[in-house]
Amino acid sequence: MSPNIGITPKNLKKSASILATILSNEMTLYVKTRKFHWNISGNSFMELHKLFEEQYRILEANIDEVAERINQLGEKTIGTMKEFIDNSTIKESPKEYASQKNMLSELLENHEQLITEFRGYLPVFEDETNDAGSADFVTGLLQQHEKMAWILRRYQE
Numbered sequence: 001m002s003p004n005i006g007i008t009p010k011n012l013k014k015s016a017s018i019l020a021t022i023l024s025n026e027m028t029l030y031v032k033t034r035k036f037h038w039n040i041s042g043n044s045f046m047e048l049h050k051l052f053e054e055q056y057r058i059l060e061a062n063i064d065e066v067a068e069r070i071n072q073l074g075e076k077t078i079g080t081m082k083e084f085i086d087n088s089t090i091k092e093s094p095k096e097y098a099s100q101k102n103m104l105s106e107l108l109e110n111h112e113q114l115i116t117e118f119r120g121y122l123p124v125f126e127d128e129t130n131d132a133g134s135a136d137f138v139t140g141l142l143q144q145h146e147k148m149a150w151i152l153r154r155y156q157e
Helices: 009-039 045-072 081-087 100-128 132-154
Strands: none
Touching (some): 045 100, 045 132
């Protein structure tokens, strides 16, 4: 049954499509952060090992919330690795194992990319699809990514 929440079916689909991209990016960043957690070495090993774990746990919770938001809008949620890779704007680096410095830089770059993309989605939710709920929801995600980026940025100084 389609939700009757003051948003047209066409706009529900548009919001859900944007959220599918967000879900795919959250999943890709989660997997990348997990990979870095498993492969970190060198100075500050334990500190960064714990930091990456803290961040992938936040991303894991985000993934579930984004998937549920898509369902709330009456759409099915994608759920295969192929779908996530096809819908993600974040790129993976298979068979590459970054240095500690490059891990931090890459994660920071990815979080900043998502922050920028999320800012671009907000006017679509607010002005085009009349989806204030998704705008508010994505604003919360944006704030989480800003905090994670800030922490990673501190390691770059």
